Amino acid sequence: MATTHEHHRREVTIPVAGMTCAACVRKVEKALKGIPGVQECTVNLSAGKAGVVYDEGVCDVPQMARRIEEIGYEVPAARTDLLVLGMTPGHCEFVIGPAVRALPGVRDVTFNFSTDIVSVEHLESVTPAAEIKKAIRSLGYEVHDRGEGEDTADRERKLRRAEIRRQQINMLIAWPLGLVIMLFTFSSYAPLDSFMPSWADDKPLLFALTTPLVLGPGRQFFIHSWNGLRRGVTDMNLLYATGIGAAYGIAVVNTFFPDAGFGGEQATFYEAAALLIAFIVLGRYLEALTRGRTSEAIRKLIRLRPRTATVIRDGAEVEIAADEVVPGDVILVRPGEAIPVDGVVLEGYSAVDESLISGESIPVEKSAGDEVIAGSLNKTGAFRFEARRVGADTALAQIIRLVEDAQTTKAPIQALADRVAGNFILAVHALALAVFLFWFFAGYHWFFDESTRLILTPYKLTDLEVFGFALLVSVTVLVISCPCAVGLATPAAMMAGAGKGAEYGVLFKGADAVEAMSRIDTVVLDKTGTLTKGQPSVTDVIAGAVSGEHLLALAAAAERNSEHPLGEAIVRAASERGAAALETESFGSLPGLGVEASVREAEARTGVLLGNRALMAGRGVDATALSAEAERLEGEGKTVMFVAADGAAAGLIAVADTLKETSAAAVRELRRMGLEVVMLTGDNARTAAAIAAQLGIERVLAEVPPGGKADEVRRLQEAGRRVAMVGDGVNDAPALAQADAGVAIGSGSDVARETGSVVLVRDDVLDVAAAAQIARQTMRLVRQNLAWAFGYNAAAIPLAAGVLYPFTSQIVSPELAALLMALSSFSVTMNTLRMHGYRPPARSAGGGGEAARERPAARLVEAAR
Amino acid sequence: MRVTEANAGRIGALAAGGGSSLAALAFFAAASLGGYGWVARLGGAGWVFALSMIILLPTLMPLVRERAVKRGRHSAAD
Secondary structure, three states, rough: OOOHHHHHEEEEEEEOEOOOOHHHHHHHHHHHHHHOOOOEEEEEOOEEEEEEEEEOOOOHHHHHHHHHOOOOOEEEEEEEEEEEEEEOOOOOHHHHHHHOHHHHHHHEEEOOOOOOOOOOOEEEOOOOHHHHHHHHHOOEEEEEOOOHHHHHHHHHHHHHHHOOOOOHHHHHHHHHHHHHHHHHHOOOOOOHHHHHHHHOOOOOHHHHHHHHHHOOOOOOHHHHHHHHHHOOOOHHHHHHHHHHHHHHHHHHHHHOOOOHHHHHHHHHHHHHHHHHHHHHHHHHHHHHHHHHHHHHHHHHHHHHOOOEEEEOOOOOOEEHHHHHHHOOOOEOOOOOOOOOOOEEEEEEEEEEOHHHHHOOOOOOOOOOOOEEOOOEOOOOOOEEEEEEEOOOHHHHHHHHHHHHHHHOOOOOHHHHHHHHHHHHHHHHHHHHHHHHHHHHHHHHHHHOOOOEEEOOOOOOOOOOHHHHHHHHHHHHHHHHOOOOHHHHHHHHHHHHHHHHOOOOOOOEEEHHHHHHHHOOOEEEHHHHHHHHHEEEEEEEEOOOOOHHHHHHHHHHHHOOOHHHHOHHHHHHHHHHHOOOOOOOEEEEEEOEEEEEEEEOOOEEEEEEEEEHHHHHHHHOOOOHHHHHHHHHHHOOEEEEEEEEEEEEEEEEEEEEEEEEEOOHHHHHHOOOOOOOOEOOOOOOHHHHHHHHHHOOOOOEEOOOOHHHHHHHHHHHHHHOOOOOOOOOOOOOHHHHOOOOOEEEEEEOHHHOOOOOOOOOOOOOOHHHHHHHHHHHHHHHHHHHHHHHHHHHHHHHHHHOOOOOOHHHHOOOOHHHHHHHHHHHHHHHHHHHHHHHHOOHHHHOOHHHHHOOOOHHHHHHHHOOO | OOOOOOHHHHHHHHHHHHHHHHHHHHHHHHHHHHOOHHHHHHHHOOOOOHHHHHHHHHHHHHHOOOOOOHHHHHHHHH
């Protein structure tokens, strides 16, 4: 039985719109976990997504979507309109309908036979449009994109706009009415009494003004909390509903039954109910306005995906949906168009803006044989390329997935916040009950006096009796508490941090990676390929008897047939420096020593020896005049080769793996941040020390075999260090995995294949510092948000419970409580939005000694516009 | 009544209602002993009932449902 369940286990991500706080998260999680067959469920507030593991033999995605909608949230499904040719009414809907509905993420299918359009409402993250088209095609129909559908991003945007509009309308009703009710309520107090009419504080009039407010803009809180309660889940709406309901209920009783003992006509809290609604609606409006902005980065990336591609089929240009391109298709790209999939250029020449992927701000020239990447922009010429990676396999799709993963996972620090926020509402209700019981049975009798008033109002509560007073304090406790701020603190900051990382080519694989990266105190840098280019090149040519150019030409001729990396470096240098190409007549490799060759120059032949000291000594070449220079170069970590022409020492050629342009600046920046920088290499100690000296690195771990790198990282960790290992992600995989934060320097197109918790899209070690700075800034925001959220609740709830009342005879009014609550949640969002303007110092002008670069994603978005 | 996944919600609600009624009754009794007026006694009992329902409903319903699911799994395994 268990095995069958394993076979049916499936994982989906469902978009959820309309969540406003951590209690909503808990509400959705509880509702989904309540569905038989749902095994695991994690909801992320900021990302607006629910990750569900379920048994597809027991429940399905539409059932989950329905349950989410039943408790008051929305599931923004995409709508894809397809032109399906060959349909006949009354038959084909029974063929296509069930086949499409059987796909896991499909919610609804409608047919319009007059236009041959099939509209499918589906969850894009579960079932993409391409899968639907494939299913219909497999039934023998011809399917074309109609291009008028809406993707999830469009639908989410629409829902957010609708929510903003809804709260705007609510505000337009709630604020004018609320202010009028407040003015009327206090019309008998100075200075209002001098100009307000005497009938203004007439209680039935206030009832008539407040009731539409409670039934209009206030209705949403009662409906949402009822929907949740009947399924056994709670959210912030319940706090609002009980607060508004109690204030309004007392006011109504005191208006129509003034002798009932609830405080009489002088204790009608119509203004409390009205302003409560007004402030909560204001909070909702501000949140709706700002919430979407924390996830703007991912939306910018998604928008870069071109929707169509021009494919060459049977010699003709055919425009098809980008998701229908298959590997092997030949695609035409014109100037100004975005490249739809990853591939290799077949013919043509152009400059392509790849700044999104590689960070290279200058367009890269592309000709036959070069790779092109989806999402990059073709600038100048037209070219054709063959599709190699499509759909979810493209580099852009991988980057989007990594950023989304980072935004939807939960950081360890969030566990505490989640536990608190999840049980907060129940705890606050329990506290409100305890507060009520205390003031009812004891507090009122001990402390109540006739001068009792509400803070910041002239409103006296002289006539309030024990029940009215205890109820008022209890309601205020409910209203002032703000679990939203606690629940929002971490995910909002993580979302902004992961988005900011993507802007700078730093991809965090999960929120835990952000947290780990922020805590590191030691950075271990692999030398080859990370600090250095990983490719030897000629650094010095010391000529003796012949000119430097001639020496290089002789050496290049001798090495022309060599496949040794040092030989290739010499041939490359000769070509780059314009040395004459001499003809090689004979060539011989001398293992462990070097090479010998016979080189033809005009009519003469020259015997060339190129190799180490042993080769020179073995062939009787006197190289003592070059020894001092050779030792100096070797001391700098370079590999020195002696050149002899016709048996006489002719000069030296030094070859070394050169540093990347930004390596020194990166090390400086990391040290400036207070991090210890360690270089790890398999090279000999002398070479390693020379490189380290150039970079200003004091601690070097040299002669470490590839398998020993992870052990070195472990030793550092055992010494109490929190280590970030930086490597190319292939050879260094064990060390990257061992480190607290594994930073893989990626090559752009292979991002998802890299090991490590942080991937740097650019091949630039300065981004290690940028990654640490973004992570630290993100965690700083998390801490600030949590401190604010916990601090606010810790201070506000006791205040509302009346701890100061025995000394001041003043209590917090429910409307003031509502204002404070709305501002608390808003402050967290606003604090998080500060991340938008953040620029890591490593990437700022002069940061790390490097000129500021443009932010790749942002710049490409600008270009796309 | 046997708890099943189908009736778990109703049973949870009944349990919460019972617990809240007991809390309200206890409050009413204590307030009566303390010599409070009818309005305070009834109003207070109503508020205690409402808050207790809000606390107990989301606490008991998942517990009952969880028990029903476990029982269902055991039955299926048998």
